[in-house]
Amino acid sequence: MVMSSESSVTGVASLPPSVQSVGEAHTARPRVTELRLSAFAGHRRAALALGAFTLFAGPSGCGKTTALRAYEALARLGGGAGVGEVFADPVACVPERARPDAQRRRGFRIGCTADGPEGPVRLDVAVQAEPELRIVGERLSTAGVVLLETALRDPSRPYVQAAWHTAGQSPVTRAPLPDDRLGTALLPLRVAGKTDGQRRVLAAAEQMVVALRSVFACDPRPDRMRTPAPIGSGRLLGGCDNLADVLWRTRAECGRRHAQFVAAVGAGCAGAVTDVVAEVLGGGTVRGVLDRGDGVRTDLGRLGDGELRYLALSLVLLTGPGVLEVDSVGEVPAAMQTLTVLADGLDRGLDPVQRGELVRLAARMCERGHIRVVGAVSDVAGVLGTAGPERAGAGAGAGAGAAGVAEVDGVTVVHLEP
Structure with missing residues (x-):
C-alpha cells in the first residue's frame, strides 16, 4: 500500500503562478475539480470531473453514493478528523477483488484535485484497512512536482515518514507524521514558512484544505x-x-x-x-x-x-x-471559501x-460562485428535462465505475457504469 512515485521530493522546482482572474472573484476560491477513486469499493481507476454543478448519473449499483461518500471522507480528513472517525467500516471501502499481500494487508486509494490561486493541486491518499486502519501513503503535488510525500516504513510504529520541500540550506525536510491523520492538514502546524519552498508547500496545502472543507452532505x-x-x-x-x-x-x-x-x-x-x-x-x-x-x-x-x-x-x-x-474554515475569509x-x-x-x-x-x-453542488440522480434525463445527454469520452479508464462526462446547460453530468 506504499504509494509509488515517478518523481520525488528533491528540491524546489518551478511551480505554476496564481490563476486568479481579475474581475472574477470566485475563480480565486479554492475548489475541488476532480475526484479520483483509484481503488475504492466498486470503483477502479475512476477520475470524476467536477464542475460548479455536477450530477453523478447511472443505474442502481454503479457507485453514485459511494463516490459522494469518498468526497465526504476526503473533506473530513482535510478538516483534521482521524481516519477512524472518517471510515467507520473501512473494509467496505476495499475493492472486493483486492488480494491481501504477504503481511495480510488490504486497503484502498482515493484522491482529488483542487484548483485555485496556486493552480491545480493534487492529493492522493492510500489507506490500509486490514489488519489495522491507518494512512500508509500520501502525496501532495502540483504540475508534476511532489511537494509532500509520506510512506509507511515501519509497520510496528504509529507514524509514517514524511518529506516536504524546504529550499533552504537543506532542500528537503524529513520528519515522522501520525498515521491516523492527513499530513496535508497537519503541514501548517509543522512548516515554518521561512523559505520560498516552505511557503509554496504551505500555499498548496492550504489551498487543498480550504477546498475540501465547508462540505455539507445532505440527504x-x-x-x-x-x-x-x-x-x-x-x-x-x-x-x-x-x-x-x-x-x-x-x-x-x-x-x-x-x-x-x-x-x-x-x-x-x-x-x-x-x-x-x-x-x-x-x-x-x-x-x-x-x-x-x-x-x-x-x-x-x-x-x-x-x-x-x-x-x-x-x-x-x-x-x-x-x-x-x-466544518467551515474560520481563519479564512468567507469570500475565499x-x-x-x-x-x-x-x-x-x-x-x-x-x-x-x-x-x-x-x-x-x-453561478454566483459561493456554492457548488454535487448530486447523485437515478434519472438524469428526467432531472434535466432532456432526452438525456450523449456520453462523452470516458475519462476514468477501464473497470467498474468508469465515467463519461457531458456538459448540459452548464451542468456537468458524470455517467457511472456498474
Whole structure:
C-alpha cells in the first residue's frame, strides 16, 4: 500500500503562478475539480470531473453514493478528523477483488484535485484497512512536482515518514507524521514558512484544505422532518431532522433570502404558499408550517415525502455555512471559501415540476460562485428535462465505475457504469 512515485521530493522546482482572474472573484476560491477513486469499493481507476454543478448519473449499483461518500471522507480528513472517525467500516471501502499481500494487508486509494490561486493541486491518499486502519501513503503535488510525500516504513510504529520541500540550506525536510491523520492538514502546524519552498508547500496545502472543507452532505429524511424539532443551535443537520428549528432562525435573520425560499416552496409544492413559518410549541419544541393565506395553515407533517425533500433541499441551496452544520474554515475569509453541497438521491421522490425547479435553483446559486453542488440522480434525463445527454469520452479508464462526462446547460453530468 506504499504509494509509488515517478518523481520525488528533491528540491524546489518551478511551480505554476496564481490563476486568479481579475474581475472574477470566485475563480480565486479554492475548489475541488476532480475526484479520483483509484481503488475504492466498486470503483477502479475512476477520475470524476467536477464542475460548479455536477450530477453523478447511472443505474442502481454503479457507485453514485459511494463516490459522494469518498468526497465526504476526503473533506473530513482535510478538516483534521482521524481516519477512524472518517471510515467507520473501512473494509467496505476495499475493492472486493483486492488480494491481501504477504503481511495480510488490504486497503484502498482515493484522491482529488483542487484548483485555485496556486493552480491545480493534487492529493492522493492510500489507506490500509486490514489488519489495522491507518494512512500508509500520501502525496501532495502540483504540475508534476511532489511537494509532500509520506510512506509507511515501519509497520510496528504509529507514524509514517514524511518529506516536504524546504529550499533552504537543506532542500528537503524529513520528519515522522501520525498515521491516523492527513499530513496535508497537519503541514501548517509543522512548516515554518521561512523559505520560498516552505511557503509554496504551505500555499498548496492550504489551498487543498480550504477546498475540501465547508462540505455539507445532505440527504433529507422526511420521516424525521414531520415531528416537532427541539429548539437548539439553528444549524441544519444532514438529514434535515431539525428543519423547523432552522426555519425559526432563517426567517428572522434574512428577509430577502426567506422571500426567495417562500417563492421556491410555492413553485414546487401543491396549493398556494404565502409564507413558511415556525410555530413554537410547548416543551421547547417548534414545528414548521406553510401559510396558505386567509388564515389557513398546513403543518409540514402533512406534506408528502417529495414535498418535504424538495422544501429541505431548497432551503439548503438558499442558505450558507453559518446555517448548515458544516466544518467551515474560520481563519479564512468567507469570500475565499466555497460551500459544497453533497446531495445523495437529489431526484428521489420528486415529481417533474419539483425536479425542474430544484435544478434551476441549484444552477442559479452555483453561478454566483459561493456554492457548488454535487448530486447523485437515478434519472438524469428526467432531472434535466432532456432526452438525456450523449456520453462523452470516458475519462476514468477501464473497470467498474468508469465515467463519461457531458456538459448540459452548464451542468456537468458524470455517467457511472456498474
